[in-house]
Amino acid sequence: MVRGQGEVADLTQAAAEGLTLAEFHAGSYKTTDPAPAPPPGWTIVVDGDTEKSKSGEKIREAAARGRVLGESSNLARELANEPGNTLTPREFAMRAAAIAGDAGVKVEILDERMIAELGMGLLLGVARGSSEPPRLMVFRYDPPGAPAKPLLGLVGKGITFDTGGISIKSAEGMERMKDDMAGGAAVACSMRAMALLKAPQRVIGVVPTTENMPGGRAVKPGDILRSAEGKTVEVINTDAEGRLVLGDGLWYARKLGATHLVDVATLTGACVVALG
Structure with a gap:
């Protein structure tokens, strides 16, 4: 749920980025560890004055931006977690x-x-x-x-x-x-x-x-x-x-x-x- 003061699109972007970052799994090289389950899907519900965002399209674009930023951060985290021998x-x-x-x-x-x-x-x-x-x-x-x-x-x-x-x-x-x-x-x-x-x-x-x-x-x-x-x-x-x-x-x-x-x-x- 997106609620609070500020531009609705900015809040939506922040929510999407945060939810994507929360999907990060460090992975494991342990022999007996099962593969991580795929992350659950999520939906952002906007509660506020959507007129400030001019259109629902602007909110969808903001969510997509947050998704890209979160995914890119997670990819960098995956690289940084790799051991030096690999x-x-x-x-x-x-x-x-x-x-x-x-x-x-x-x-x-x-x-x-x-x-x-x-x-x-x-x-x-x-x-x-x-x-x-x-x-x-x-x-x-x-x-x-x-x-x-x-x-x-x-x-x-x-x-x-x-x-x-x-x-x-x-x-x-x-x-x-x-x-x-x-x-x-x-x-x-x-x-x-x-x-x-x-x-x-x-x-x-x-x-x-x-x-x-x-x-x-x-x-x-x-x-x-x-x-x-x-x-x-x-x-x-x-x-x-x-x-x-x-x-x-x-x-x-x-x-x-x-x-x-x-x-x-x-x-x-x-x-x-x-x-x-």
């Missing part, structure tokens, strides 16, 4: 490409050779310690009739598992470091939502994805890397890998013509500096 950088790129591509977004996946040709020494430096090769996802949403500018660029962090590298993290709680690709998942699923909702603006998404591992070829504290932009970066702590991969990702978004940038990271102790 959601490798290559697998992440394939799944994200399918999610966005099915909505009509153009997707390009750059492999290690193509990343090297772009000179992305920061992304490649972080990837050095892993046996899994990195990937760079590029999403393009270009609706007909949209002006060339502004061009919004979304850049998401896609570290599919973050051990901290040579500056290794504490073992306690490290299992949650599979979550460190949630920023990249948010970008991929946001691109899906914008395409399905027919947003009137051009948008590009860039997601650099790799593992941060302490392998024999891993970047070391004190190493100096060169970014795609040409700037050199001294690595003091290898657990600060997010700003490295995002640095190359932000550069590439600008190279593609982005006039406005939004970066989506996942987790960092540095947020304490800003937020306390």
